[in-house]
Amino acid sequence: MAKRLSRKASRGFSLVEMLVALVFTLILMAGMSAVFKSTLTTFATAGEKLSSARRNRMSLDMVYDDLNNAGMYLVDLASAPAFSTANEGFRVMPDPQAQAGTPIPGVTQGADELYFYMDEPLPFEGSLTSTSARVAGALALAGQAATATDFTYSIDCKDLSYANLVKPGQVILFKDSFDAGYVNSVTSSGSSVTVVLGADPMASITGSGLSGEAPRFQHITASGTTPGCGVVFVRPAQMVRYSLQALSLDPASSAASTLCLVRDQGTYSTSGFTPDPNIPQQVVTENIAGFRVYLSADSGRNWVGGPGYTSWAAIKTGLDTQLSTSGRTGYTSLGTNLNWFRSTPVLVRVDVTTRTAVQRAEYSPGNNTLSYKEQLQSIVMVPRHFGLSIN
Numbered sequence: 001m002a003k004r005l006s007r008k009a010s011r012g013f014s015l016v017e018m019l020v021a022l023v024f025t026l027i028l029m030a031g032m033s034a035v036f037k038s039t040l041t042t043f044a045t046a047g048e049k050l051s052s053a054r055r056n057r058m059s060l061d062m063v064y065d066d067l068n069n070a071g072m073y074l075v076d077l078a079s080a081p082a083f084s085t086a087n088e089g090f091r092v093m094p095d096p097q098a099q100a101g102t103p104i105p106g107v108t109q110g111a112d113e114l115y116f117y118m119d120e121p122l123p124f125e126g127s128l129t130s131t132s133a134r135v136a137g138a139l140a141l142a143g144q145a146a147t148a149t150d151f152t153y154s155i156d157c158k159d160l161s162y163a164n165l166v167k168p169g170q171v172i173l174f175k176d177s178f179d180a181g182y183v184n185s186v187t188s189s190g191s192s193v194t195v196v197l198g199a200d201p202m203a204s205i206t207g208s209g210l211s212g213e214a215p216r217f218q219h220i221t222a223s224g225t226t227p228g229c230g231v232v233f234v235r236p237a238q239m240v241r242y243s244l245q246a247l248s249l250d251p252a253s254s255a256a257s258t259l260c261l262v263r264d265q266g267t268y269s270t271s272g273f274t275p276d277p278n279i280p281q282q283v284v285t286e287n288i289a290g291f292r293v294y295l296s297a298d299s300g301r302n303w304v305g306g307p308g309y310t311s312w313a314a315i316k317t318g319l320d321t322q323l324s325t326s327g328r329t330g331y332t333s334l335g336t337n338l339n340w341f342r343s344t345p346v347l348v349r350v351d352v353t354t355r356t357a358v359q360r361a362e363y364s365p366g367n368n369t370l371s372y373k374e375q376l377q378s379i380v381m382v383p384r385h386f387g388l389s390i391n
Contacts, residue, residue, distance in 0.1 A: 048356040048357060048358070048360075048373065049356065049373055049375065051356075051357075052287070052354045052355060052356055052373065052375050053354075053375055053377070055285045055286065055287070055354050056285070056352055056353075056354045056375055056376075056377045057377060058284075058285065059261055059284045059285035059288075059352050059354075060350065060352055060377055060378075060379050062263075062284055063242065063284070063350050063352070063379065064379050064381060066116075066240060066242075066263070067116070067348060067350075067381065067383045068381075068383055068384040068385075069118045069120070069384075069385075070090060070116035070117070070118055070240075070341070070383045070385060070386070071089065071090065071116065071117065071118065071341050071342055071383065071385035071386060071388075072118045072119055072384075072385050073119055073342075073385075074119035074121065074171070074173060074180075074232075074234050074236075075119050075171050075180055075234060075236045075237075076180070077178075080339045080342065081117065081237065081268070081339075082270070083117070083270070083338040083339070084270035084271070084338075085338070086270060086271055086272055087115075087239070087268065087269060087270055087271065087272050087273060088115075088312075088338050089116065089117035089338060089339065089341070090115065090116045090117065090341045091115050091116075091312045092112055092113070092114055092115075092293045092295065092305060092312060092315055093112060093113040093114075093115070093311075093312055094110075094112055094305060094306070094307075094309045094310060094311065094312075094314075094315070095110045095111050095112055095307075096113055097111060098110070098111065099310055099311075104244055104245075104246055104259065105246065106246070106259050106289065107244060107259065107289060107290060108289045108290060108353070108374065109289050109290020109291075109292065109351070109353040109374070109376070110290050110291070110292045110306065110307065111243070111244040111290070111291055112291055112292050112293045112305070113241060113242065113243040114241065114242040114243075114291075114293050114350075115239060115240070115241050115273060116239070116240055117237070117238070117239055117240075117268055118238055118240065119171070119234050119235070119236050119237065119238065120234065120235040120238045120265075121173075121232050121233070121234050121235075122162070122165050122166070122170075122232070122233045122234070122235070123162075123165075124157060124158065124159070124162040124165075125175075125230050125231065125232055126155040126156055126157045126158065126162070126193075126230070126231040126232075126233070127155065127156045127158070127222060127227040127228045127229070127230065127231065128153060128154070128155055128174065128219055128220065128221050128222065128228030128229050128230075128231050129154045129155065129156050129192065129221060129222045129228055130153075130154045130221050130222070130228075131152065131153045131154065131219065131221060132149040132150070132152055133149070133150045133151060133152065133153065133215050133218075133219075134146070134150050134214070134215075135214065135215050135216060135217060135218050136213065136214040136215065136216055139214055146214040148196060150214060150215070151181070151184075151196050151197040151198060151214075151215075152194065152195070152196050152197075153172070153194070153195055153197070153219075153231075154192060154193070154194045155172075155192065155193055155194075155195065155231050156191065156192050156222075156227075157191050157192060157193060158191055159191050160190060160191050162191070163188050163190070163191050163192065163193050164188070165233070166183070166186050166188070166193045166195070166233055167183070167186060168183055168184060168185055168186055169182075169183065170183045170233050170234060170235055170236070171183065171233070171234040171236045172195060172197065172231060172232070172233055172234075173231070173232045173233075173234060174217070174219045174229055174230075174231060175229055175230035175231065175232065176217070176219055176220050176229035176230075177216075177217040177219065179215065179216060179217050179219070181197035181215070182197055182198055182199060182200045183195050183196075183197060183233070184196050184197060184198035197215075237267055237268040238265055238266070238267065238268065239265065239266055239267070239268045239269075239273050240263065240264070240265050241263070241264045241265075241273055241275070242261065242262070242263055242284070242291065243261075243262060243264070243291075244259060244260070244261055244262075244288060244290075244291050245259075245260055245262050246258065246259055246260075247260050247262070247283070249283075249286065258286055258287065259286070259287060259288050259289065260283045260284070260285065260286050260287075260288060261283075261284040261285050261288045261291055261352065262281055262282065262283055262284060263281070263282040263284055264279075264281050264282075265279045266279070285352070285354060287354055287355050287356070287357050288352065288353065288354050288355070289353045289354065289355045289372070289374050290351065290352070290353035290374075290376070291350075291351070291352055291353075292305065292306055292350070292351040293305055293348065293349070293350055293351075294306055294348075294349040294350075294351070295315060295318075295319060295346050295347065295348060295349075296322065296346065296347040296349070297319045297322040297323045297326065297344065297346050297347075298322045298323075298325075298326045299347065300347050300349075300380065302322060303349060304318030304319055304322070313335075316334040316335055317335075319334055319346065320333055320334055320335070323344070341383075341385075341386050341387075342385065342386070342387070342388055343387065343388075344386070344387060345382050345386055345387030346382065346386055346387075347380060347381070347382055348380070348381055348382070348383060348386075349378055349379070349380045350378065350379050351376055351377075351378045352376070352377055352378075353374050353375065353376045354374070354375055355372040355373060355374045355375075356372050356373045358372075359371055359372050360373070
């Protein structure tokens with residue numbers, strides 16, 4: 001006969017026991033959710049700060065490489081470019097928009113503008129394959145005037161994309177003699193180009209530039225498997241500007257709300273800087289809070305630039321003071337020598353301040369307020385072509 005189970009043996013958890021277990025479970029889950037939220041927040045903030053530091057470093061690397069080309073004169077080694085006071089070959093404008101009473105919203109560490117001149121070589125080296133050119137001496141002995149064939153050269157650019165970069169208005173440099181010529185016309189054929197040289201149309205106006213005379217040297221052309229002399233194409237008289245701008249980078253919004261460090265480039269003009277519409281503006285980095293440029297002529301003991309300076313003239317006066325007090329003799333005042341940077345080794349310091357993409361309470365010193373996390377990094381350098389009398 002089966003035993004009858006007692007009522008006590010068949011009982012489960014009581015309601016009180018269930019409620020106690022539920023309360024402890026909720027407390028445990030609340031603690032775990034707090035830890036999980038803290039972990040996610042820490043991960044997000046660390047990622048944002050790392051991203052900000054990476055953007056900062058990449059922007060400084062680009063500025064460093066560009067500044068090493070500042071003052072690089074490739075077209076004419078015998079004479080310096082004819083700069084004007086309206087557009088000097090190197091200058092720093094301390095926070096011009098703030099000086100004009102219209103500061104850029106969101107900029108907390110200043111927004112200087114940096115300008116510098118360079119002859120920009122294209123990023124490849126070609127090889128001279130053939131030419132029908134006769135040098136000036138041979139033409140004089142023959143008693144003949146130069147014709148178009150005496151200015152025609154065929155160059156192997158090694159790649160179609162490189163050949164497409166060659167345009168009229170550029171300057172060609174032959175590395176076997178460092179002879180230069182102004183490119184009048186270009187005919188492309190695959191990875192090769194045939195250029196006809198001539199006179200720079202601005203030479204008769206500005207008094208400087210290539211006059212288009214017959215070549216002085218017979219250049220080495222390709223023979224069998226031996227390549228011809230190296231050929232470099234140069235965009236002459238380029239002016240570069242670094243500045244801060246608020247851009248509209250969000251496809252969902254037309255508001256110019258993203259602060260960016262941008263690079264513009266154009267052909268030098270004595271009247272001022274104008275970006276070339278054929279050279280796209282480069283966004284160096286986004287979410288930026290400051291761009292400052294400082295100069296020092298006394299080995300970094302003192303710096304001119306920043307909030308205490310309101311004009312480029314004030315910065316030049318500060319450099320003149322440093323040069324005179326440091327005992328440097330024989331220098332020409334920066335106010336009258338527009339090529340001062342080629343004879344005066346000056347330290348350049350660039351401070352770039354980036355910020356996180358979003359505001360968080362963790363970045364604020366106060367409670368329950370949102371703030372950006374800013375990071376400042378700097379480079380200190382003497383640009384490669386500063387302090388040189390020749391290239």
